[in-house]
Amino acid sequence: MPLLPHDSAALAALRTPSAAAPWRVLISACQAGWGCGVDGTHYGLAGAVPWLHTLPTIRLLPFCPEDVGLGTPRTMPDLHRGDGHDCLAGRARVLDPAGADLTAGMVAGAEAMAAFAMAEGAALAVLTDMSAACGTQCQSEGCRFDTPRRFRRGVGVAAARLLQLGLPLVSQRDFATLDRLRARAEPGFVPDPEKRDHHEHPWFVGYFGVAATET
Numbered sequence: 709m710p711l712l713p714h715d716s717a718a719l720a721a722l723r724t725p726s727a728a729a730p731w732r733v734l735i736s737a738c739q740a741g742w743g744c745g746v747d748g749t750h751y752g753l754a755g756a757v758p759w760l761h762t763l764p765t766i767r768l769l770p771f772c773p774e775d776v777g778l779g780t781p782r783t784m785p786d787l788h789r790g791d792g793h794d795c796l797a798g799r800a801r802v803l804d805p806a807g808a809d810l811t812a813g814m815v816a817g818a819e820a821m822a823a824f825a826m827a828e829g830a831a832l833a834v835l836t837d838m839s840a841a842c843g844t845q846c847q848s849e850g851c852r853f854d855t856p857r858r859f860r861r862g863v864g865v866a867a868a869r870l871l872q873l874g875l876p877l878v879s880q881r882d883f884a885t886l887d888r889l890r891a892r893a894e895p896g897f898v899p900d901p902e903k904r905d906h907h908e909h910p911w912f913v914g915y916f917g918v919a920a921t922e923t
């Protein structure tokens with residue numbers, strides 16, 4: 709399962725990009741500034757990983773699976789009783805806060821994102837963590853407006869579908885892995901050894917009780 713923060717071999721296996729042959733990077737469209745969030749905003753995520761947008765060795769491919777599958781604006785989708793893999797296997801559902809079942813639209817959006825990634829020749833994807841579609845390290849378990857809010861380690865529905873195709877994934881919160889990717893894409897860039905990935909963050913370790921190395 710090529711989650712780049714957990715699989716250094718997958719990162720090493722990526723070819724070195726150049727301006728003539730850049731990495732084609734699938735990216736959650738909210739990070740590209742599209743107003744595709746549930747409320748029609750980009751959640752303040754535009755340019756969350758700034759260097760992706762400026763390096764000549766990167767060609768971004770924005771896509772929003774929820775916009776394609778459910779439309780914008782929409783009610784908030786959250787996974788119940790499992791992660792994206794469970795949803796694709798029929799063991800988990802995606803519901804909105806009123807209990808409406810959004811599973812079919814979420815799966816349709818995931819399939820469309822996977823088809824887009826393959827058609828465009830994406831080499832990897834930078835996705836938005838915590839999303840029920842794009843999350844790569846964890847998501848809300850059940851409705852995110854419940855008190856207390858609960859979380860589950862795992863991937864979103866679209867992320868799961870991309871992993872099934874073997875596409876390497878990383879989130880905008882995996883700062884250590886993003887630095888290592890940048891060093892591959894920008895000659896002379898030196899990764900900051902103090903940076904951590906999301907699963908190494910004190911909140912993550914404290915909530916899930918482990919310094920997770922695999923998902």
Ligand code: SF4
Nearest residue numbers: 736737738772836842
């Ligand atoms: S589904 Fe993905 S791309 Fe769309 S708004 Fe949510 S995190 Fe961003």
